[in-house]
Amino acid sequence: MNFMRQFVALTFNFSFKEELMSIMDTLKEEGIQGKYYDLDNLHMTLAFFGETDRQDEIMEIIHSIPFPEITITLNRIGHFKKIYWVGIKDNPVLDEYVNTLRKALKAHDIPFDDKPFYPHITILRKAEEGDRTLQEVSTKDIKVELLQAHYLEEGLKYLPYNEQSLIAKINKIYQQKGHVTIAIDGRCGSGKTTLANKLKAYFDCHIFHMDDFYLQEYQRTQERYNEPGGNVDRERFKKEVLEPLKEHHDVLYRPFDCSTMSISEGTLYSYKPINIIEGSYSCHPELIDAYDLSIFVDIDESLRLKRIEKRNGKEALDMFIKKWIPLEEKYFSSFDIQNHCDFYFNAGR
The missing domain is CATH 3.90.1140.10 (Cyclic phosphodiesterase)
Structure with a gap:
């Protein structure tokens, strides 16, 4: 080493x-x-x-x-x-x-x-x-x-020690199974996408985003929103992403386009043995069995609000506080997501 x-x-x-x-x-x-x-x-x-x-x-x-x-x-x-x-x-x-x-x-x-x-x-x-x-x-x-210091294909990268242990675990699973599917769940603004991109710099892999699977118009009912974790189209995500990965098949990746309220034609992703699923709701009980490794990324509340406002603006922050954050918290608490994940990171510590 x-x-x-x-x-x-x-x-x-x-x-x-x-x-x-x-x-x-x-x-x-x-x-x-x-x-x-x-x-x-x-x-x-x-x-x-x-x-x-x-x-x-x-x-x-x-x-x-x-x-x-x-x-x-x-x-x-x-x-x-x-x-x-x-x-x-x-x-x-x-x-x-x-x-x-x-x-x-x-x-x-x-x-x-x-x-x-x-x-x-x-x-x-x-x-x-x-x-x-x-x-x-x-x-x-x-x-x-x-x-x-890690010397990667695109150059020198400095990685925190806790991320090094994560990389070692991914390598171990890959050596044992020949493939790894990783889920990164956690609170909005905590750095889930940032962590996914860091791992992508280290591994030859695809990243799939839960945010690309918003509910279709017919799914947007009060009954659906009342479900813990009900505000993403996990059924389509499972069928179009997780099931092909399980069979080592290519993935036709079709993000939901909010501007047209429709599913895009998509892009064909050739199969790779290492894949990262990034986003809140990725560790929903209906999806969790598809992963070899799961990560929960946390963040202190004050820092989360500052990041969301900087990233999305003041008006969007109000929507997060009134709608999206409560829906997330209901999902986390209902299924005890944090304690079911293999790794825990806190963006503010």
């Missing part, structure tokens, strides 16, 4: 990483060339281990130290040799957290690079030099994670 390049780091929400991408775009427009970081790889290193096989101990230390409420504010671009980085405003709370973390690592005799902590986010390597100031951008949506 390759333990190369493992480290504890802060990771950020999508909107904050988009701000970092905008900074990189500005550098590109100025003609500065080099190896720019991918959005998914942006992070702030707190402690670097290199090679280690003590991930479980490190995770226990991370969980034992409460992570304080911290606001990270970007305020400048700097460089060291041929590396560009984004700096932050002085943050005594973060400095104290890192000091506590590193003391705990030392107390457990876990070796790491003990250079002084200078908080920064690397955005570009192998580049020209030049410092700049920035219009300040802040975020409180931060997580502490143990990351590991």
Whole structure:
């Protein structure tokens, strides 16, 4: 097993990483060339281990130290040799957290690079030099994670430790059975699609979305909406996606088009042995037996509402609060979905 390049780091929400991408775009427009970081790889290193096989101990230390409420504010671009980085405003709370973390690592005799902590986010390597100031951008949506470098077909990816265990499990099932069907269920705004896309970067697979199977017009009755999990066309999804996959057949994928209130002609997906079913209601009791592995993605309520408003707008947020979220919660509680899944992730922790 390759333990190369493992480290504890802060990771950020999508909107904050988009701000970092905008900074990189500005550098590109100025003609500065080099190896720019991918959005998914942006992070702030707190402690670097290199090679280690003590991930479980490190995770226990991370969980034992409460992570304080911290606001990270970007305020400048700097460089060291041929590396560009984004700096932050002085943050005594973060400095104290890192000091506590590193003391705990030392107390457990876990070796790491003990250079002084200078908080920064690397955005570009192998580049020209030049410092700049920035219009300040802040975020409180931060997580502490143990990351590991993976060299995939499309390049380097940093994956959290809990996602590494998921990848190992998928590989194990695939080696045993020769095929894997994975369901990713969970609350709206929690990052189900993001997780599916991360797995797709690692595996040669298809992703099928439950959101493409809205109820057809004749199904939209009050009786149907009263059913826990009744507001998706699970019958059509089972017939057109899950049953062909079970027989190792191609899938004619026909999303529901809300603009015309009809089913599209669709696209033929050639069979692949690894497939991901993404979306709320994917683990409905009528569907769950089709999966080899199931995942529940959770999110704290305040963060969920912020993400939905940013993604869908204020008017849509009201609809989520009044209609879609209550329908989801009824489904989750009626079938105890979270406790029936093999893996649990929380987007806010």
